[in-house]
Amino acid sequence: MKKIFQSVMTLVIAIAMTACGGNTNKENGREPQELSGAGATFPLPFYNVVFEQFGQMKGDFVAYGGIGSGGGVRNLKDKIVDFAGSDAFLSDKEMAEIKIPVIHVPTCMGAVVLAYNLEGVESLNLSGDVIADIFAGEIKMWNDARLVALNPDVTLPEEAIIPVFRSDGSGTTFVFTDYLTKVSPMWKEKYGTGKSVNFPVGQAAKGNPGVAGVIAQTKNAIGYVGSEYAFAQKIPYAQIANQRGELVKPTAASISAAASGEIPADTRCSITNSDAEGAYPISTFTWMIIYKEQCYAGRSKEQAMATLDLLKYILSDEAQTITSEVHYAPLPSKAKELSMKNLKTVTYEGVAVWQ
Amino acid sequence: MNDKLYKAILFIAAMVMPIVCGGVVYALVTDAHSAFEHFGFLRFLTSSEWSYTEGAEQYGALPFITGTLMTTALALVFCIPFSLPVALFVGEYFKGTKVASVLGTVTDLLAGIPSIIYGLWGFYTLRPLIMALGISSQGSGILTASVVLAIMIVPYAASLSAEFIKMVPNDLKEGAYSLGATRAEVIRKVVYPVAGSGIFSSYVLAIGRALGETMTVTMLIGNTNNIPESITSTGNSMASIIANQFGEASDLRFSSLIAIGLVLFLITAIINMIGKMMIKRARIS
Numbered sequence: 145m146k147k148i149f150q151s152v153m154t155l156v157i158a159i160a161m162t163a164c165g166g167n168t169n170k171e172n173g174r175e176p177q178e179l180s181g182a183g184a185t186f187p188l189p190f191y192n193v194v195f196e197q198f199g200q201m202k203g204d205f206v207a208y209g210g211i212g213s214g215g216g217v218r219n220l221k222d223k224i225v226d227f228a229g230s231d232a233f234l235s236d237k238e239m240a241e242i243k244i245p246v247i248h249v250p251t252c253m254g255a256v257v258l259a260y261n262l263e264g265v266e267s268l269n270l271s272g273d274v275i276a277d278i279f280a281g282e283i284k285m286w287n288d289a290r291l292v293a294l295n296p297d298v299t300l301p302e303e304a305i306i307p308v309f310r311s312d313g314s315g316t317t318f319v320f321t322d323y324l325t326k327v328s329p330m331w332k333e334k335y336g337t338g339k340s341v342n343f344p345v346g347q348a349a350k351g352n353p354g355v356a357g358v359i360a361q362t363k364n365a366i367g368y369v370g371s372e373y374a375f376a377q378k379i380p381y382a383q384i385a386n387q388r389g390e391l392v393k394p395t396a397a398s399i400s401a402a403a404s405g406e407i408p409a410d411t412r413c414s415i416t417n418s419d420a421e422g423a424y425p426i427s428t429f430t431w432m433i434i435y436k437e438q439c440y441a442g443r444s445k446e447q448a449m450a451t452l453d454l455l456k457y458i459l460s461d462e463a464q465t466i467t468s469e470v471h472y473a474p475l476p477s478k479a480k481e482l483s484m485k486n487l488k489t490v491t492y493e494g495v496a497v498w499q
Numbered sequence: 500m501n502d503k504l505y506k507a508i509l510f511i512a513a514m515v516m517p518i519v520c521g522g523v524v525y526a527l528v529t530d531a532h533s534a535f536e537h538f539g540f541l542r543f544l545t546s547s548e549w550s551y552t553e554g555a556e557q558y559g560a561l562p563f564i565t566g567t568l569m570t571t572a573l574a575l576v577f578c579i580p581f582s583l584p585v586a587l588f589v590g591e592y593f594k595g596t597k598v599a600s601v602l603g604t605v606t607d608l609l610a611g612i613p614s615i616i617y618g619l620w621g622f623y624t625l626r627p628l629i630m631a632l633g634i635s636s637q638g639s640g641i642l643t644a645s646v647v648l649a650i651m652i653v654p655y656a657a658s659l660s661a662e663f664i665k666m667v668p669n670d671l672k673e674g675a676y677s678l679g680a681t682r683a684e685v686i687r688k689v690v691y692p693v694a695g696s697g698i699f700s701s702y703v704l705a706i707g708r709a710l711g712e713t714m715t716v717t718m719l720i721g722n723t724n725n726i727p728e729s730i731t732s733t734g735n736s737m738a739s740i741i742a743n744q745f746g747e748a749s750d751l752r753f754s755s756l757i758a759i760g761l762v763l764f765l766i767t768a769i770i771n772m773i774g775k776m777m778i779k780r781a782r783i784s
Contacts, residue, residue: 214747306637311722311735313747339747340551347639347733348722350743361627362637 176203177450183209183216183229184315185352186370187430189470190252191229197466198457204450212351213315214339220246220433223441226451228433231315232339233412245436247490249483250411250429251458253403253473255394256320257381257426259359259374260366262286262301269294271385272327272417272425278366279307279324280331281345286364294385301364307346308358308367313339316352319428320368323416327425368426372471386425387417394424399473402427407478410486429479432458438492448492456498459483524764531758534558537751543758549724549740551752558755560762562726566734567763569727570645570716571709575702577649582656582705586698589657590664591690592682603658610654618718621647626719635731639721642730647719648709656705663697664690696777703774710767713738737763 188210195206208229211219216228221242233248258275260268274290277283283290286300310317318339324331335341346367349358356373359365366382371394374381383391392398402415402423417425432455438448457463464474475483490497535543538558546559585606593599625646626638634642667690675685691698713736721733722743735743737759748756 212746214749218746218749304636311717311743313744336552338551338553340744342550342552342724346723347637348743350717350722354718357622358639361622363630364636 174446174449176205177444177447179204179206179226179447179450179454180224181206181208181216181227181229181432182211182219182225184213184231184430185210186213186231186254186316186372187229187252187472189372189376190254190467190472193466193470194251194458194463195454197463198454201457202450202453204454206454210351212312213318214313217433220435226434226443226447227455229430230433231428231430232318233414233429233431234433244440246433247436247486248411248431248433249455249459249486250431250475250479251455252464252467253399253427253429253475255371255399255424255427255473256316256323256368257371257374257394258366258384259356259369259377259379259381261359261361261363261379263363265298265300266380267295267298268380268382269385269391270382272323275384276324276328276331278305279309279343279346280334281307282330303364306362306365307343308355308362308365309343309346309348310340310350310352310355311348312350314351315339315430316368316370317341319414319416320426322414323426326417375471384425386423387419388421390422392422392424394427396468396471396473398422398424399427400476403429403476403479407476407482409482411479411482427473429475434490436490437494438490438497445492445497448490448497452487452490452498455483455487527757527761527764530754531761532754534751534754534758537754543755544762547726556751558752560737560755560759562724563735563737563740563759564762565726566641566720567710567736567738567766569641569730569734570648570720570736571706573641573645573730574648574652574709575706577646578652578656578705579702581649582653582660583698585653585657586660586664587686587690590661591667591686594665603661606654606657608654609650610658614651614712614714617647617651618715621715621719637721637733639719640731640733641720641727644716644719644736645730647715648712651712651715652705652709655708656702659701659704660694660698663694663701666697667693696780700774700777703770703777707767707771707774710770711738711763713742717742 188208191208195208199205213230213232216225217230217234217238219225220228234242234246239246258270262268271294274283274294284304285302286305287302291300318337321335321337321341325337347358349355352370352373355367356369356377356379359367359369360377360379371381381394383393386392401420402418402425404420404423405415405418407413411429411431415427415429418427434451434455438451459475459480467474488496488498538546542559544560544564546557547561548557548559549562550557585602589599589603621643626643629635629643630638671689671693672685675689680688716736717739720735720739722735722739723733724735724740727734741756741760744752745756
């Protein structure tokens with residue numbers, strides 16, 4: 145009994161001592177690693193393809209759990225993942241709560257679309273204030289005068305609108321309400337921006353697939369989902385009037401157009417309600433968040449290198465061309481340049497990982 | 500020596516369960532503490548506001564307690580007309596026959612179906628049906644969730660009730676028949692009074708199951724954090740709000756969700772205790 149205890153203790157101490165440090169330099173720098181991440185479901189279809197390709201190239205295995213942006217950030221806080229995926233960048237307050245510096249790396253751009261289920265209606269135009277009023281319960285019927293004015297060529301039914309929203313906290317909700325807060329003073333005052341918001345009307349479902357499923361199954365429903373999920377379920381989605389009054393469909397070009405403005409050095413910025421020409425107004429970056437100091441929770445230097453390799457690969461042109469294939473949009477070159485610069489500041493035991 | 504060792508192992512194994520249970524209660528209470536402290540125990544239970552607004556967060560459990568109790572009560576009402584006949588069929592009318600054993604097995608099989616399957620069936624079959632019948636324009640709600648819950652708890656209520664009905668002594672029934680009672684009269688005047696508390700307890704245990712059901716309810720109830728106005732309106736249950744919001748919760752909301760978990764734990768414990776007590780009484784009599 146004593147012997148077993150002793151050997152267990154020796155093992156524990158040995159593990160603790162070798163937790164940080166110890167690296168084998170091979171030809172390509174390192175052994176294949178297993179990386180794990182968790183977070184946003186919004187970019188999940190894109191990540192699935194990219195991680196697969198990255199794995200084939202470098203031999204690393206990346207596991208990603210689509211548990212929601214907030215869940216991902218909490219996992220990062222608990223130091224049980226290599227990176228977190230999030231559609232909402234961390235606020236200054238959240239950054240302060242984590243205490244250790246983190247780096248945001250945008251991975252692609254996407255749109256939140258307003259998907260609807262209306263029999264016989266193939267094209268629907270919406271504007272920001274109308275969307276806000278629908279989700280606030282102030283526009284109740286599909287044949288409301290304001291909707292009819294926006295859609296002169298379409299016969300809208302005399303039916304009650306059923307708004308569908310997210311029951312779980314979500315980066316998609318954050319982007320959507322961030323947009324509504326910018327375009328509607330009423331929304332700003334009553335509901336505001338957040339990963340969870342007190343929607344007064346409609347019904348809620350869990351996750352992007354859940355909301356898309358409810359819309360597909362419910363006549364007269366309208367809801368917000370990540371664009372890929374509307375494509376996958378073959379649900380139609382609306383054209384939205386941007387700040388210039390242009391009616392824009394979410395496409396790779398219109399989403400990229402939204403990011404043509406200034407981007408801060410740490411890439412934390414909201415690009416909803418962009419005033420650029422042809423910009424889709426509910427566009428967003430989606431980020432991967434990592435610790436600046438990569439030696440934590442017993443991670444090896446090779447793991448840190450693999451994490452950087454993954455991010456570098458995602459920022460490469462090869463990976464960025466995949467974005468449009470899976471209905472996202474590529475990052476603007478400015479965002480890529482800034483991110484490369486930020487990645488160079490990542491350290492392991494104080495030494496830059498990427499030299 | 501061997502005997503002693505065996506006894507020790509048994510003792511340790513048996514002690515694990517109470518320790519785990521105690522640990523669960525301890526963890527729930529410590530994590531829920533800050534929510535109760537912030538809102539006050541009674542106010543937390545009776546407030547119907549669930550608001551995320553930063554700085555002015557308000558979390559009250561009443562909408563979820565109402566949602567849980569409403570779905571459970573309705574499920575029970577819907578469940579009785581299906582489970583009681585099965586119990587009588589298996590335990591009395593066709594007692595010991597092949598038909599009865601087949602029916603009994605099929606009903607028990609229902610208990611083995613994963614709840615997500617019930618959820619999907621409810622979502623893709625029952626929900627469109629409710630919309631098509633014009634009962635509710637948006638399909639989801641207390642009613643939809645309750646109907647599926649009812650089907651889920653039928654096997655629990657039916658098989659246990661059947662056992663109690665089987666246990667009714669034959670001489671009692673024969674006595675009634677010899678006095679010229681019909682079968683229906685025997686059931687009403689002999690079987691129900693004798694097996695009554697047993698049947699009651701089997702429904703109590705079925706309620707315990709309905710209270711905690713999460714996946715099915717989440718898919719069908721509509722997940723709106725308000726007190727349902729009618730049985731066709733949307734709402735949310737205690738288990739479902741926890742499942743939905745746990746991933747993103749921190750600080751006060753985290754604590755409030757744990758507090759809801761604690762309340763659910765207490766309600767389930769009380770109801771199971773009542774059931775156990777009734778079974779005991781049924782056995783004694």
